[in-house]
């Protein structure tokens with residue numbers, strides 16, 4: 001049922017609407033009057049956010065109304081219903097995210113990984129990582145120390161950490177290869193994604209910071225769109241738990257760009273289509289390494305960024321990216337589209 005849109009939107013627009021997967025962009029309905037193929041405008045901003053509307057409870061049950069179609073008026077005057085295909089979400093699917101950035105000559109390169117899985121595979125990956133940590137550092141509780149790849153790979157930082165300094169170069173290589181096996185041996189059960197977004201670096205410090213912020217928001221948007229669309233299509237409710245990037249003072253802490261991107265998206269029909277008529281919680285930003293899957297996200301994001309960087313400058317990467325197994329690799333192509341390739345490696349045209 002179409003819903004009334006009365007309330008005026010409060011928040012000013014700060015960044016663009018989310019991207020649509022190509023599956024949605026290629027969806028049309030045919031007008032019975034003249035045979036014209038029609039598609040609604042996904043990008044017109046509504047006065048009110050989309051998502052289920054709560055109705056009066058019935059027999060103590062909470063009731064929601066969900067829009068199932070939107071009406072289009074064809075050029076010939078015929079009214080055509082465009083289906084929105086809402087789904088009911090039965091189970092959660094969790095996505096744990098972390099980033100890594102590089103600066104290849106004159107460029108900014110953003111690398112972001114989401115470790116995804118339903119309850120069982122997440123629990124299984126957590127256990128597997130604990131086992132690897134215990135194997136390499138047998139006398140310490142695996143939960144008592146966190147993997148931070150950048151610090152572990154940096155020989156100066158490594159010696160200042162009581163745990164990290166016990167690894168030599170070879171030990172590190174073996175350790176991270178076993179971590180990569182946690183990915184590759186389960187890639188048929190999990191749903192990992194990685195996005196690459198790059199741009200020419202700015203001239204000034206201010207310009208560079210502006211570009212990097214915009215790139216991150218764009219990549220975030222593409223990644224969330226892809227996850228939300230695929231999960232809700234399968235009746236799964238995506239929950240995003242992202243590394244806050246720095247030590248956080250308050251919980252839950254929402255970084256402004258993450259929250260704005262999400263909130264604003266809900267004003268577009270695009271979002272209703274992406275979420276299959278469901279309302280999805282904004283990402284939670286949490287303390288780095290506070291879940292083993294955030295450590296896994298840190299590992300993949302680091303080695304993906306390192307692999308792209310080293311390949312782009314013609315040097316040997318610290319680890320072959322293929323060792324991580326199948327990942328859905330996304331690339332932001334321009335301001336409004338992204339492409340996806342499910343593979344064990346990152347296509348060469350994804351980075352400068």
Ligand SMILES: [Zn+2]
Pocket residue numbers: 031032033034035036074075076077078
């Ligand atoms: Zn028509």
